[in-house]
Amino acid sequence: MALPIADSSDAVLVRRARDGSTEAFNVLVRRWEQKIYSHLAHLIGRADDAFDLCQEVFISAYTHLGQLRDPERFPPWLFQIAHNTAYSHLRRIREQAAEVSEGEPPQPSLRRLADGTVLERAESKLLVEQALAALPAEQREAIILKVYRGFRFTEIAKIQDCPVSTAKTRVYSGFEQLKKLMGI
């Protein structure tokens, strides 16, 4: 017995969407929109823009679905589109702005308790976000893709269109930087 379409794997949905099923593509949208929106919001920092860009990402994904050689690789491919869309957007903003304001570097700190665990404070979420925001955009993205989304280094390299060694360096350096910023 065939699975209901909502329970189908990404690869199956991609194949069906390629055959013209907009229903299959809508399931993919529902499944991934939150993650892509969140990723974009982390990259560009503006929720309103992230929503518009999220639309762009899925429209682009739909129109270029035929170019995805391996349907099993849909998630990193989709994040690659999100990466390209976000960076195009950031470039446009940079071009519009006379100069980019880097802002004040945050000085967050998470205190460690005697038993070695990180002190949980109400503002710790803010501190983590501030620490992440202080990283260069590529490092921040690589960290999020690695830690939060669980992509392999090879996939991150593909998403960021860089060598695997660069992707690794971004994650390693970002980790060291976060460690300092969080005071761990």
Added chain:
Amino acid sequence: MACPDRTKLMDWVLEELSPGEAEEQERHVHQCAACAQSLASLKDVRQALLKQLVDREMPSHLVFLPEKSKAINPGFLTSLWRTVALAGAAAVVFLGIVLGGYARWGHPPWAVPGAERASMTRAEIETIVRDAVRFQLVQQRQELETTNERLAADLRKEQERALAPVAAQLQYLQSAQSVVWKQTQAQNVLVELIARNSVGREAAQPGRP
């Protein structure tokens, strides 16, 4: 065993090592206080990120091309046409949401605070999208009809142009046939006259063999 490169510890924390490599690191860490401490701090960073990094809530779901439009979509579309039509329809969907937002609040949906934006129900969004898609399809049909009429007119002109020499040739042949017919009739009249004259002469000279 010498202390491993720090990146090895990170790879371990980031679950990039094979089970064998991870086991090797674990054995070393059990014997090395410095590496154990490094490992703990790296785990803390990862833990803090995992705990605090949460998906941000979307103001609303994305609205994509409804399944219905496929049924309306006629079969004449080639793949190129289909791509263009889908891109156009998607743009119209987006435009529909913008216009819907303007009609309702005087500004696009994303320009209002989350609470207000959430007040746009799914049914309203679907109505806007349905109308937008319908509008798009009507426009496409009109464009197609205009194109068909233009093509039919062009075809008629082309046929007339192509048939003109044939018609002229036919006319020429008809007139030539008419001339030949008249000449044949004249010859027949002449033959008849000659025959009558010949009969008259024989009647005037009886007895000749």
